[in-house]
Amino acid sequence: MEGLLTEVFLGSLLFGAVTAxxxxxxxxxxxxxxxKAGVLNIGxxxxxxxxxxxxxxxxxxxxxxTLGFLIGGLAGVMAAAVMxxxxxxxxxxxxxxGIAITLGGEGLTALLHHFQFSRSYPRLxxxxxLPVPWLSDxxxxxxxxFDRNPLVYAAVLLTVALVWVFKRTHVGLNxxxxxxxxxxxxxxxxxxxxxxxxxxxxxxxxxxxxGAYLSTIxxxxxxxxxxxxxxxxxxxxAMLARGKPxxxxxxxxxxxxxxxxxxxxQVAGVNIPTDVIQMLPFAMVILVLIIFARNSYLPPALGxxxxxxxx
Amino acid sequence: xxxxxxxxxxxxxxxxxxxxRFPGVLANDRVSLTFRHGEIHALLGENGxxxxxxxxxxxxxxxxxxxxxxxxxxxxxLSSPRDALKLGIGTVYQHVLLIPSxxxxxxxxxxxxxxxxxxxxxxxxxxxxxxxxxxxxLDPDALVGRLSLGEQQQVEIMRALWHGERALILxxxxxxxxxxxxxxxxxxxxxxxxxxxxxxxxxxxxREAYELADHISVLRLGHVVGELPKERLGKMxxxxxxDEVITMMFGRNDLSxxxxxxxxxxxxxxxxxxxxxxxxxxALALHDVxxxxxxxxxxxxxxxxxxxxxxxxxxxxxxxxxxKHLAEVLSGQRxxxxxxxxxxxxxxxxxxxxxRRAHGVRYITDERLDEGTAGTHSVSVNLVLKETGKPPFWRxxxxxxxxxxxxxxxxxxxxxxxxxxEHTPIAKLSGGNxxxxxxxxxxxxDAKLVIFNKPTYGLDIQSTKLARDRIRRGAGADNAVVIVIxxxxxxxxxxxxxxxxMDRGELRGIVDNRKGAETEIGLLMTGARVPAHA
Numbered sequence: 001m002e003g004l005l006t007e008v009f010l011g012s013l014l015f016g017a018v019t020a021x022x023x024x025x026x027x028x029x030x031x032x033x034x035x036k037a038g039v040l041n042i043g044x045x046x047x048x049x050x051x052x053x054x055x056x057x058x059x060x061x062x063x064x065x066t067l068g069f070l071i072g073g074l075a076g077v078m079a080a081a082v083m084x085x086x087x088x089x090x091x092x093x094x095x096x097x098g099i100a101i102t103l104g105g106e107g108l109t110a111l112l113h114h115f116q117f118s119r120s121y122p123r124l125x126x127x128x129x130l131p132v133p134w135l136s137d138x139x140x141x142x143x144x145x146f147d148r149n150p151l152v153y154a155a156v157l158l159t160v161a162l163v164w165v166f167k168r169t170h171v172g173l174n175x176x177x178x179x180x181x182x183x184x185x186x187x188x189x190x191x192x193x194x195x196x197x198x199x200x201x202x203x204x205x206x207x208x209x210x211g212a213y214l215s216t217i218x219x220x221x222x223x224x225x226x227x228x229x230x231x232x233x234x235x236x237x238a239m240l241a242r243g244k245p246x247x248x249x250x251x252x253x254x255x256x257x258x259x260x261x262x263x264x265x266q267v268a269g270v271n272i273p274t275d276v277i278q279m280l281p282f283a284m285v286i287l288v289l290i291i292f293a294r295n296s297y298l299p300p301a302l303g304x305x306x307x308x309x310x311x
Numbered sequence: 312x313x314x315x316x317x318x319x320x321x322x323x324x325x326x327x328x329x330x331x332r333f334p335g336v337l338a339n340d341r342v343s344l345t346f347r348h349g350e351i352h353a354l355l356g357e358n359g360x361x362x363x364x365x366x367x368x369x370x371x372x373x374x375x376x377x378x379x380x381x382x383x384x385x386x387x388x389l390s391s392p393r394d395a396l397k398l399g400i401g402t403v404y405q406h407v408l409l410i411p412s413x414x415x416x417x418x419x420x421x422x423x424x425x426x427x428x429x430x431x432x433x434x435x436x437x438x439x440x441x442x443x444x445x446x447x448x449l450d451p452d453a454l455v456g457r458l459s460l461g462e463q464q465q466v467e468i469m470r471a472l473w474h475g476e477r478a479l480i481l482x483x484x485x486x487x488x489x490x491x492x493x494x495x496x497x498x499x500x501x502x503x504x505x506x507x508x509x510x511x512x513x514x515x516x517x518r519e520a521y522e523l524a525d526h527i528s529v530l531r532l533g534h535v536v537g538e539l540p541k542e543r544l545g546k547m548x549x550x551x552x553x554d555e556v557i558t559m560m561f562g563r564n565d566l567s568x569x570x571x572x573x574x575x576x577x578x579x580x581x582x583x584x585x586x587x588x589x590x591x592x593x594a595l596a597l598h599d600v601x602x603x604x605x606x607x608x609x610x611x612x613x614x615x616x617x618x619x620x621x622x623x624x625x626x627x628x629x630x631x632x633x634x635k636h637l638a639e640v641l642s643g644q645r646x647x648x649x650x651x652x653x654x655x656x657x658x659x660x661x662x663x664x665x666x667r668r669a670h671g672v673r674y675i676t677d678e679r680l681d682e683g684t685a686g687t688h689s690v691s692v693n694l695v696l697k698e699t700g701k702p703p704f705w706r707x708x709x710x711x712x713x714x715x716x717x718x719x720x721x722x723x724x725x726x727x728x729x730x731x732x733e734h735t736p737i738a739k740l741s742g743g744n745x746x747x748x749x750x751x752x753x754x755x756x757d758a759k760l761v762i763f764n765k766p767t768y769g770l771d772i773q774s775t776k777l778a779r780d781r782i783r784r785g786a787g788a789d790n791a792v793v794i795v796i797x798x799x800x801x802x803x804x805x806x807x808x809x810x811x812x813m814d815r816g817e818l819r820g821i822v823d824n825r826k827g828a829e830t831e832i833g834l835l836m837t838g839a840r841v842p843a844h845a
Binding site for chain 1: 370372373391392393395396397402404408409410411412413417418420421422423424427429470
């Protein structure tokens with residue numbers, strides 16, 4: 001165990017935490033937006049997979065990571081559009097539709113991948129990074145935090161931007177009202193349907209991007225079911241964060257750290273069965289839920305479709 | 312508002328031949344009404360007369376099937392609340408429609424265009440202007456959830472007037488207020504009228520309408536059945552107005568005294584109540600009972616009182632001051648965090664619902680469809696809901712449908728439940744009939760403690776009268792303790808021996824129900840409170 005505090009171990013742990021944490025961060029923020037507006041989005045896993053596949057295929061064929069991201073985000077938005085139609089416009093049960101989108105996303109992407117690539121798993125090249133001057137030369141944290149793809153910085157900046165949006169803008173007020181008391185928002189002359197639709201579409205965009213990150217920069221390849229429950233961890237993060245984006249950031253990198261523990265330990269040459277370490281993130285989810293679930297705050301109207309007049 | 316359409320007696324809104332149909336119901340049938348600037352226009356009518364539909368049409372929540380609406384002389388289409396708000400027509404709904412987790416200013420900013428900067432400073436001038444107009448003092452940065460209901464209503468009035476002061480619609484605005492709150496509201500409404508606002512005031516209380524209104528219109532079954540314009544109203548006495556309105560509402564003037572009392576808001580003489588013998592020991596004794604509340608709930612705080620056999624004990628107070636917890640503590644649905652509940656010298660504090668039911672505790676909840684009954688199940692099943700698995704309705708785990716339906720038919724007969732059959736899902740019945748099913752299930756001669764929570768909430772006048780009569784007769788039980796929790800003071804004055812006042816989870820005091828008790832209760836309801844403003 002003497003290798004645990006070496007530069008190599010810490011460096012690879014932090015690097016892995018960011019790599020695994022960014023998809024969680026993006027989709028966790030997305031989930032937070034729609035939860036704020038009162039729509040419980042269980043379909044995140046499916047939206048991430050759609051984003052992952054489309055992002056990978058986009059980057060593979062266009063040979064551009066940027067275009068890959070855009071296509072991945074778009075795929076997430078399209079999956080979310082299904083949810084908007086079914087849940088927001090037609091007031092169907094959010095949980096049933098969410099599960100359908102998750103299962104549909106899993107099946108559809110596996111199928112598409114099979115058609116397109118059959119049994120081969122082509123790899124993308126190494127993504128370009130954007131080193132921050134000075135900071136990227138720091139030991140350990142330099143390569144982990146400051147020599148990354150621009151999307152990583154963008155995700156962190158987005159967190160800060162969301163803090164501002166939630167606190168200081170009309171959009172933030174409308175979102176909170178749509179989740180706390182949609183009838184009041186309606187009475188104030190703001191369309192609950194529009195507010196919630198936009199919220200769900202942003203969730204789709206962000207989780208699509210999160211998925212695309214996973215398959216392009218994170219792994220460089222697409223595997224069916226590659227999200228492996230990340231979408232559900234994102235839902236947990238959003239619920240525990242009580243509407244505060246900064247907590248999603250913190251949580252995402254904590255979980256990301258535990259996900260990357262396996263690699264880091266192998267790099268450090270510690271000999272623990274990998275199966276045990278791979279359990280870590282899920283054990284952590286359970287532990288965190290047991291400890292903090294009582295404090296999770298959910299908007300009162302979360303999960304309830306809104307009908308005008310049926311107060 | 313230009314001068315040609317907005318003189319002191321100019322027409323603010325006029326409806327002509329507005330018709331609205333819902334499946335199976337004609338909610339508004341060719342309604343034509345005119346609302347003028349500087350006039351308080353009261354809309355009266357029973358539940359289901361079409362008042363709410365009419366105002367939701369004016370507020371842009373619903374669109375009429377036929378007919379036209381003219382605002383300021385021009386015909387308009389109000390296809391959303393936003394359209395109405397833009398024309399200066401604001402609505403204050405019966406239930407508070409503010410976001411409790413936002414501040415007053417943030418609530419008022421809701422609905423501004425999203426591209427506009429979200430700057431509290433920029434809306435402060437309008438806030439101050441309206442504060443001055445209403446003559447109220449509120450802290451713009453206070454969280455709405457922390458305000459009293461009266462203050463929340465003031466915020467709602469501000470929001471309704473935010474985009475213009477053409478018309479203000481108030482839907483049953485006094486139902487949640489203390490007597491003092493009602494006075495304040497009346498003053499605000501008069502001030503707005505003098506400012507030129509067209510005030511539309513929906514109420515089912517005749518006295519309120521008489522005191523406030525310049526113009527009264529009466530709706531019945533979706534029609535306008537009569538109007539008392541300003542010129543006539545000014546020359547009539549209160550008695551004449553009330554008689555005339557009752558004739559309009561029911562088409563005749565031979566209503567029983569109870570129904571009239573329910574409408575007018577005058578208490579009957581309480582001499583009809585059976586006297587209570589307080590020489591023995593109390594049948595129900597609460598000692599120092601406290602509960603813990605979830606976020607936003609009002610818990611009980613060291614509540615103690617004694618009630619003697621055969622006594623009808625009222626609990627007054629503005630909604631949300633711990634009444635729900637009290638009812639649930641008595642029925643056994645909520646554990647206490649301290650104190651004891653004694654029923655006939657037996658400690659029932661730790662007993663659950665079935666054990667208490669065996670000891671004669673009966674609870675008629677205000678949430679008739681959520682807590683009281685299972686909506687999609689038949690009337691028969693709902694009548695035996697609390698006997699599930701017990702003989703004679705179940706034997707060895709087998710349901711005996713014959714017995715259950717037979718029992719239902721007897722009860723439907725006895726309680727005069729109007730239902731197509733005992734197989735009808737209970738949610739399809741009217742509020743009054745669901746109430747009767749609940750009563751049929753809960754009441755029996757061997758009851759020892761009967762708790763009514765808001766027994767007439769949402770009922771029509773006939774059902775209200777029936778329910779109150781039943782309470783006055785001791786809920787059909789022999790010397791049971793009857794607890795009536797209600798926000799309607801008139802109801803308690805009419806039915807109870809003594810009335811306690813609850814405020815923020817505490818019992819402020821207990822008043823003997825006699826002449827003048829109303830004032831005492833009003834004082835208790837507000838006395839301990841710091842006045843909202845000077």
